[in-house]
Each structure stands twice: as C-alpha cells, then as structure tokens.
Amino acid sequence: MHFQGIYEDEIVGKAYDRRLLWRFAGYLRPYLHLVGTVLCILPLTTAAKLAQPWLIKQAIDNHIVTGDLAGLPAIALYFLLLILAESLLSFLEVWLLQYLGQRVMQDIRLELFSHVQRLSASFFDRTPTGSLVTRLTSDVEVLGEMFAAGIITVVGDVLLLAGIVGVMLWMNLHLSLVTFAVLPVLFWITFTFRRRMRGAFRQVRARLATLNTFLSESIGGMAIVQLFTRQREEMAEFTRLNGSYRDANMPVITWDAALYAAVETLSSVAVGLLVWYGSGEILAGTLTFGALVAFIQYIEKFFAPIRDLSAKYSVMQGAMAALERLFNLLDCNEVLAEGVPAPSPRPSPTGGEGEVSAYSGADDKKFPPPLTGGGKGEGERDIPFIRFTDVWFAYNGDDYVLKGFSLELRRGEKVALVGETGGGKTTVTRLLSRLYDVQRGGIELDGTDLRQIPLAGLRRRIGIVLQDPYLFTGTVEDNICLGDEGVRPRGRQAAALVGADRFIERLEKGYGEEVRERGNNFSVGERQLISFARAVAFDPEILVLDEATASVDTESERLIQEGLRGLMAGRTTLVVAHRLSTIRDADRIVVIHRGEKVEEGGHEELIAREGVYFRLYQLQFRG
Amino acid sequence: MESIQSPAKAPHSPSWYGGAIIVAALLHGAIRVFSRTTLLHNARRIEYRIRQDLYARLLALDLSYFNRERTGDLLSRFSNDLTNVRMLVGFGALNIINTAIVYLSALFLMARISPLLTLLAVIPFPMMIFVVKRISAAMFRRSKRAQEELARLTSAVEENVSAAAVVKAYCREEASIEAFAAVSRRYMASNMRMAQLRGLMIPVMAATGALGTLIVLVIGGQKVVAGLLTLGDFVAFNGYLAMLIWPTIILGWILNLMQRGAASMSRLNEVLLAEPGVTEPADPVTPARIAGMIELRRLSFSYGETPLLREISLVIPPGSRLGIVGPIGAGKSTLVRLIPRLFPVADATLFIDGTDINRLPLRTLRDAIGFVPQESFLFSRTVGENIAFGKGGADSGEIGAAARLASLDGDVARFPDGFGTMVGERGITLSGGQKQRTAIARALVKDPPILILDDPLSAVDAGTEEEILASLSGFYGSRTVIIVSHRLSALRGCDTIVYLEGGRIVEQGSNEELLARGGRYAALHREQQLRREMEEI
Structure with missing residues (x-):
C-alpha cells in the first residue's frame, strides 16, 4: 500500500546560513556575559596550547642538543603548569558552553511551545502531531549538539589556527610557506563538500519527520491496526519510510567521510613536506632540530581543529536545517488576531432587560462563589447576549459549511440547535468560542464583534463541552480544574452537580486517581462526565454543549439533565441537541440544514408548521 | 632524522622519507574513507534494523501495553535513544578501532626505540583509565536520567498538541506553558549534570597526553645528553607520543558515547523484550470457516x-x-x-x-470479526483508504457498497474528492457522526x-x-x-x-x-x- 506520499514533508526554502545564524545569535543576547567569559577563556587556552611546542623547542635546542641539563627542570615545571592551566580552562569552557547551550535550548523550546499555543485551530487541523513533536524535541536537541560541538569553540579554533600560523611564520618563514602550500586545497575541498552536504541534510531531516509522523499515528491507532490484522501492511509502509530515511543518510556519511579523510591526508602531506624541505634547511644550518620538532607538533595541533571542523560542519549543517524548520514554525502566523476591546459596546435592542455590560477583560477571573443556584448570587453579573449575522465559513477553500447563517441568543436564553449530522452544528459552537474566524459576516457578544474581544477573556466566559472528551494525564481533579487554582475549590461541587461524583468516589483514590494518557483508563462515558464537570467548574456565563450526552447511560444522563437545568439558569446556553428532553427545556429551537437556518421557534410551533423540524422530529426523536 | 644528522649512514635521502610520508598519507586517506564509510553506513543499517524490530514488537504487543505506556515516551525511544545507540555502534566503534590501532602501532614503534622510556611515557594512562571509569559510571546513571526527562518532555508536547482544542477552549495556554516550562527545566537540569562530567572528561584526557610528553622530555633528554639515545630517536619518540594525544582525547568522548549508548540501549530493550500478553497459539487450530458461535x-x-x-x-x-x-x-x-x-x-x-x-x-x-470501536480512530489517509483498511485490496465497488451500508455515501458525495478526500490532520475534518460511519464501513467491508x-x-x-x-x-x-x-x-x-x-x-x-x-x-x-x-x- 502506498499512501500517496502524504507523510512526506516537502523540502522548502533555500540555504540562507548567514540569515539563520544571525537570527539565532539573537537568542544569545540574554547570555552575553557567558559568551564574554568564554571568549575571554578562549585566547588563554590558545596561548597555553601554543606555548607547549615552543617550550619543547627550547628544551631541545638549548639544553638537549647542547648537553646543558641545568635548565631542563625549570622548563619541565613551566610545561606542567601549562598543562594544568589548559585543563582547568578547557573544563570551564566546556561547562560554560553546555550551560549556555542548555539555556538557549530552553528559551527556544519555551518560545516554540508558547507560539504553538497561540496558533489557531486550523493550524492543528493541518499539522500532524508527530511533526510538531519532532520540532520541539529532536530539532531543538540538534541545536544543543551545536553548542556541545561548539559553535563558539569555532572562534577558539580560528584563534588557535591564526596563532599557529603566526608562530610558525615567526619561527621560520620558508618552512611555513612550504607547509601552508596545502591550505588552498584544504579550503577548496571543505567548501565544495560543505555545499553538497547541505541539501542532503535537509532531506534527512524531512524524512525523519515523516517517519515520526507515521509512527505516532500508528501507535495511536494500534488497536485498529491489530483488529483489522493490518500489521503486515503497516510494517511494509514503515519499512519503506524507515528505509528511505536510512538511504537519505548514506550520501551524507560518504561526503562526511571523504571530507574527514581529505583533511587527514592533507595533514600528513604537510608533515611530509615539512620533513622533505626541513631536512635540507637543517643541513644548510638555517633550521634547528628543536624548531623542526616544534613545527611537527604545531602541524599536528593545526590540523586537529580542522579535522574537528569537518565534524563540526556536520553538526552545524544539521543545526542549520533544524533552525530553518524551527524558524519556519515560529514564523507561521496562523494566529487569530488578538481582539482589542472596543471602547463602548453599542447596546442592542434585542438585548432586552438589564444594562449592557462593558467588557471587563481580566477581571473575569472572579466567579461568583456558589455554584448551586446558577449565577444569580449576590455577584449579579450580566448575562450576555450573542448574535450571528450572515455568517459564512469554510474549513477549506470554497467548501462552505455555513452559508449566511444568522442566529440570536438573547440574555439567559437556551437555544437548541438541531439538524442532520454534518449540517454545521458543531461548526457554530466552534465559531462562537472563536477557534476559527468567520470568513464573512460577524458574531457579536453583547454587541461587540468577537474579533474585538481579547481571546482569553472571550473563552473564559464560555464553557464548552466538546464532542470528543479529552482527558490529560494527571489526576481526576486536575482534569476538572485544569490546573486553575481558582477553580479547584469548586471542582468537587461541579462533579456532584453533573453526577460524576458517584463513579469518582468509587475509584480507589477518588479525585486523586491517576488519569493515563488520553484518559484511556476511563470509559468514554466517564470521560464525558469528567469533561462535563470541567465545564461546570469554570462557571461560565455562556454554556455550549455539543452532543455532550452521547455516550452516557440513561441514569447518568438523567443526572446531568437535572444538574444542567439548574445550571443553565442565569446563563446563555447553546446546545447542539440530539435529545428531545434537552430540546424541550430550550426556549427556542433553531433548525440548521446544510449550513443555513431553515426554521426557528418553539417545539409545538415547529411541529405545527410540519416543515424540516417536523420531519427531523419524526425521524430523530421518536426512535 | 638520522639521515639529516649523518647523511652518509642512512639508506635513503631525507627527501625520500618526505616522499614516503606523502605516499603513505594518500594510502591512509583512501583506507580512511573506506573504513569510515563502511562503519558509519553499517551503523545506519543497524539503526534501521533496530527500528524495524522495535516497530515489529509494538505491532505484536497487546492493548494493555499501550494503555500503560505513553505515546511520547515510545516516540522518544524511537528517536533519541536510537540515535544514541547508533552513535555508539558508528562513531564509537570507528574510533575504538582507530584508537586501538594507533595505540598498538605507536606503542610498538616506541618500544623498539626504548622500552624503558615507553613504560615511563604511558604511566599516566592507567591513572587516567581509573579516573575515567569512575566518571563514566556516574555518567551512565545521569544519562539514563536525562533520557527519561526527555521522554517526559516529548510526552508533554504530544499531549498538549493533541489536546489543542481543549486547551484553547478553557484558556489553559498559560497554565500549559507553565507546566511545560517545569518539565523543560527539569530536563535542562539533568543535562547540566551530564555536562559537568563531560567537561571533566576532556581535560583529563588531554592532560594525560601532555604529561607523557613531559616525562619523555625530561627523561629522554637526559638520555640523549648521556648518549644513550640518538637525537633522531628522541624526535621520533616524541612524534609517536604526539600521535597518541588525539586518540586519547577522543577516548573520553567515546566513553561518553558508550555510557549514553548503553543507557539508551537498556531503554530500547525494555520495548524489545516486552512480552506481548497476546501471542500466536503454539498448537493452532485452523477451522475451514468460522460460523460465529x-x-x-x-x-x-x-x-x-x-x-x-x-x-x-x-x-x-x-x-x-x-x-x-x-x-x-x-x-x-x-x-x-x-x-x-x-x-x-x-x-x-x-x-x-x-x-x-x-x-x-x-x-x-x-x-x-468486524469491530466498530467506541472511539472511531481514523488514519490520515483518504476516506477510501480508511474504509479499505478493513480489507487489503478492496476494490472501489466494495468500498462503495460498505459506505452505502453505513449511510456514508451521501456525505462522501459532498466531499471535494469523494473517496479520495484526505481525512484528519492533512485533510478535511469529519464530524463525529461521519467518523463513526466511516468506522462502520471499515468493519463491514471485511464481510x-x-x-x-x-x-x-x-x-x-x-x-x-x-x-x-x-x-x-x-x-x-x-x-x-x-x-x-x-x-x-x-x-x-x-x-x-x-x-x-x-x-x-x-x-x-x-x-x-x-x-x-x-x-x-x-x-x-x-x-x-x-x-x-x-x-x-
């Protein structure tokens, strides 16, 4: 089976190393003091490294060749001190770099995570979970490797190289120039190989993301795979993706090996040149023995960072590819524009009794404390009204799910939305909590367009029970309160109100019972009760229920209905209804058909009309 | 060196030696490309095999396993732990072999010049091994810890992304960022504990090499002066010792890799050795057909x-x-x-x-058995492929018939590409009812x-x-x-x-x-x- 390559992440963008790096450098800004410290340590380490061969030259030329042993212990002592200094400094350097790297990774990870939190629901519809996970874990890890392998040590390497070149030129100009004859070749090779590897690298990362996407979905749907005995086919597809990932790696390895070997070979060639030319110089008396030994050691030290550099390039290229993907995600601006509170919302004639509430932003956190009666405590908050005006909406392209849909919910009104499946009922609830923005028309809350209300404030006023109840890992109580300490005291009360307390209290640890991933240690019905309690605990002004009672048994449903009846008082409620009992409790019924409002009114009235509702009623509610 | 000091006695001219070094270097380069490519390609193949084995194992494990394990944790094993193991069998193996060859040949050549001096020069090495051993034991523990923290981080991301709608509906963005930051901080701390050890490893290695050089300089120098060692031998000896420095530094890195690799392999083994609770029967009975009692x-x-x-x-x-x-x-x-x-x-x-x-x-x-589960899990494939999931190679007639039985045909007709419409993350969002009916069609197509x-x-x-x-x-x-x-x-x-x-x-x-x-x-x-x-x- 081939799945039309839908998992393949496209390879986009071009190589803009400098721009990526420059942007990345911005993340170092908070840690400039650390960078500074490392940059101070680097020349010291370099000096310690450079001085060692020079000391050896001194020892050979001035003491060993001349037979004067008196000064040798002193040189040995200096040498020892240098070694100690180098060790200490390089420990500091490695540790500081790691620390810096970890801090930057942490910052980027948090920025990414917070960014992803802000992205709109449509982004999540489109983006596979697996690839986001890869972005936040593996890709960020690669950046960590970049620090460990040393983006900043490159500076140290350059310093060391420059130092060695300087010392060598100073010691013997001719010999240095002969040795450096290999350098142009070295630079040419490194540059060429580097270019070739970059494209290959991007492909590797793209294929890895593809593989992880497949894997995460496959693990999620393992029950289905097993039930339908599709292990063989899934294995075949996995084998294909796994193989293509492996194959993408092969050219990278070959190029890398060739680069590495080239550097290695050139280093030996340089030593060969050194011996060949240097021996003539010694015979001619223009070079000392000690200098030749020192030269050989310098060459060894010269090529070490270059050899290392090729390894660093691999890491850096991996990091570039990762950076590109991370920045792409950060640049993804699929955010619903944050609403700006309108100065004074205009009153609406349909608003009816009471004053129009001025929107009160963050203060919304204060809820009226008692839950039982429904929001008519001393708090006396205003009950909102909602208006949909000629709303058009499509999830993709021109495939409109809502076509000129209009609806009004008066203050404290309970409106039941009925209609065929796929008719757009759920979409209406999603638009109300502004998971998506309408394409045409508008939705107003207390006369203010939703887009002018800060998102957080808007959503805090709406309690929504989604079609698929989602539970998080944590305790039952955490799942009701979602970590909001302000809500916690009301959690149990809310559970009792929807009748979830019965089964929760029967659990071994009650409200402290652990919820496993996706709540898979609870039945669907239990999950629904918990998610219901969640909505209630947040004590919203607007209650949105989407087929909330679908998987609940009759007894539980009765309890929920009872709880709800009390709860809906003092709130504006929109229910996507499948049960006649809910519909009968509603003040008004709105029939939605193929994205349009076709009928509205009370139950009796609509039945008498013998229109769409009547037909729906015959079909749906008598069964 | 001898030929420079006393040209008459040497069998070849100094330039001959220079040329020989260059030829040897080229040969060496060729061998290097070959060995490196072979070993690292091999590591990728091993990684591939292990990944295959891991996935095959997951396919064989029963649901109770998946209820217990977190998806993110499993994913983390597939990516991060597997990477560590690959590094071990690739770079690790490559450098172990390299180091061993360099050590053996250099020590052999050194011993030929002066056994005593060789012995003295390698004295720092056993000390180093002792220190390194202690460091790496701690490294193993800290590494495993760090991997576990990373797995937790992965799970946190996975869960948050899957539940994006709930997080948004309840405005829990800030709270989940906070929770994520806590997990992320813990992971960072565990990495820093690793970094301390890593930082320690490299200087220990470098110092060992340098100490050897120092010993040779002092003791060897005296020998040269005393006439027990020629200057050429002394220089050569120094050269051989220098050859050891880089592999010694690398050794520290390898040990680091080995500890991480071993820690990760033990995490992979937890999956590979997980016993499926549901296995094929030892003495299967294959009925001609199943009547359904x-x-x-x-x-x-x-x-x-x-x-x-x-x-x-x-x-x-x-x-x-x-x-x-x-x-x-x-x-x-x-x-x-x-x-x-x-x-x-x-x-x-x-x-x-x-x-x-x-x-x-x-x-x-x-x-x-045609099974329609309570929750209709669909794959990010086309509607048709999701239905055909129930029966490999189902033709469009069968798919259409199953869709009709599940009353899905009307909906499919309205989808932009009919049965070819993508579902889920990369395609259209099906309503709960549409999902359930697709799941029903999937079960029916099996007949x-x-x-x-x-x-x-x-x-x-x-x-x-x-x-x-x-x-x-x-x-x-x-x-x-x-x-x-x-x-x-x-x-x-x-x-x-x-x-x-x-x-x-x-x-x-x-x-x-x-x-x-x-x-x-x-x-x-x-x-x-x-x-x-x-x-x-």
Missing part, C-alpha cells in the same frame, strides 16, 4: 488489581444477535474487546465455534461472520441511527452480531440482551422476558419509554 465460560478479566469482568458465562449461537446494556464502567467495552483478543484472555474461557480462541491463529480470529458494534452510533442523531440500523439489519443475515449501546432503541431485533453491572451479568434474556421480569432492564426501558412519552405530549 461464541461461548464464554466463567470469563474473568482484571486490569492490574481492578477486576473488570467476573466469571461471565454466556453462549451466543451463530447468526444470533446479542445486545449488551449496563451503566458506565460495567465492563461492556472490555467484554467485547476480549473477543478479538485485544487483551489477553485466560485459557478455556472464551470459545468460538467450540475452539478456545487462544488456539485460533490471531489472523483467522481477527479476520472473522465478517461476526460483527461487534461497541456503542457505534453515539455521535449520530436518532434519525441517522435509524437509517443505519435499518440498512445494517439487511447486512446482518447469518452473521453473529453483538451490539453495545445505551439506547435501547439500538437493540431492537436482538435475540438476547444482557444487562451488565460491576463486571457481572445481572440480567439476561429476550427483550420480552426481561421486561416481564421487571428488573433493571425493565426499569431502564420504562425510563426511556417514559421520556419518549413525555416528549410525545
């Missing part, structure tokens, strides 16, 4: 310590229809999930056509002798339910059908209905019998009836 004999099942089913005995004749009702948490879903052995079943408790299901090949068993519907119509309205049930009843024919539902209306036409509570069958019989008994079923029926009547008013 299902028998439960004192079937019990517990999850951990919690018993979910207690001694259930029941006979479902072939071609009959069984309805299962009961309150939340009664064990209804667990019961039907045992029939295709999604969870392990004790021997001699569940029989199909008189054969213990543990003796039926898994494929035979599961192919005989199975046994059909299990686990509350399949919870997300469709009563009208659609009616339509699907009517269309399905034509499909039932001689099939054995088990329906779990909260709505008694969905159980119309069932020959037998069982009422489960607390993992036990508390009532059993036909609709009429149960009503006549006046027990729980009758009460439930009355309540639903009453509500309908109230609604009729």
